[in-house]
Amino acid sequence: xxxxxxxxxxxxxxxxxxxxxxxxxxxxxxxxxxxxxxxxxxxxxxxxxxxxxxxxxxxxxxxxxxxxxxxxxxxxxxxxxxxxxxxxxxxxxxxxxxxxxxxxxxxxxxxxx
Amino acid sequence: xxxxxxxxxxxxxxxxxxxxxxxxxxxxxxxxxxxxxxxxxxxxxxxxxxxxxxxxxxxxxxxxxxxxxxxxxxxxxxxxxxxxxxxxxxxxxxxxxxxxxxxxxxxxxxxxxxxx
Numbered sequence: 001x002x003x004x005x006x007x008x009x010x011x012x013x014x015x016x017x018x019x020x021x022x023x024x025x026x027x028x029x030x031x032x033x034x035x036x037x038x039x040x041x042x043x044x045x046x047x048x049x050x051x052x053x054x055x056x057x058x059x060x061x062x063x064x065x066x067x068x069x070x071x072x073x074x075x076x077x078x079x080x081x082x083x084x085x086x087x088x089x090x091x092x093x094x095x096x097x098x099x100x101x102x103x104x105x106x107x108x109x110x111x112x113x
Numbered sequence: 114x115x116x117x118x119x120x121x122x123x124x125x126x127x128x129x130x131x132x133x134x135x136x137x138x139x140x141x142x143x144x145x146x147x148x149x150x151x152x153x154x155x156x157x158x159x160x161x162x163x164x165x166x167x168x169x170x171x172x173x174x175x176x177x178x179x180x181x182x183x184x185x186x187x188x189x190x191x192x193x194x195x196x197x198x199x200x201x202x203x204x205x206x207x208x209x210x211x212x213x214x215x216x217x218x219x220x221x222x223x224x225x226x227x228x229x
Contacts, residue, residue: 006156030213031213031214032213032214034216034217042221043202043219043220043221043222044157044202044219046216046217049214049216091154093156093157095157095217096213097212097213097214098213099212099213100144100145100162100164100206100212100213101147101159101162102147102159102204102206102217103159104149104156104157104158104159105156106155106156107154107155107156109154
């Protein structure tokens with residue numbers, strides 16, 4: 001099946017710094033990718049839709065200046081958490097679809113200390 | 114607005130039992146429905162994808178059904194094993210977008226524990 005790879009799987013950063021998370025579609029091209037956030041014991045919350053070659057579409061309540069998304073190629077989208085704070089600590093997951101089937105990355109556990 | 118509900122939230126069964134997980138959605142105008150498995154601290158693994166025109170899909174011990182008119186899907190797991198312990202999520206993709214660009218709307222998940 002199609003593979004979506006996410007990197008890093010874990011990151012610890014200091015408060016005030018920025019962290020970049022990469023999402024790659026390994027064997028297919030994805031004009032659209034999605035970024036989710038997941039809190040403990042909860043389902044996925046869609047943060048934004050990443051569109052190749054254009055601006056991302058953010059869900060209501062998600063700060064676009066806080067969570068910068070870049071989708072510069074058909075196989076790569078990046079999410080940068082800027083000026084991270086402890087409340088940004090969470091599990092972030094990306095996905096891309098092929099043939100209508102969604103495939104997810106392994107997730108990134110972000111801890112801001 | 115589409116809402117997806119999964120019942121039960123948690124389920125514990127002895128090994129070998131057959132079980133059914135339920136998913137309901139409020140708007141029947143869906144493009145497709147997908148069942149996922151999530152292990153703790155991991156991403157989601159796609160289990161089964163059912164197109165809106167289909168009634169069911171099978172993969173090994175898993176069978177997913179779809180009744181679009183009533184807004185329901187079930188995931189049937191036969192002869193459950195301890196390795197099936199995980200959280201199972203269903204998600205629908207609404208009509209109106211393309212098959213690859215439309216958003217997924219997730220249920221809250223059912224956490225399954227299969228005891229040896």
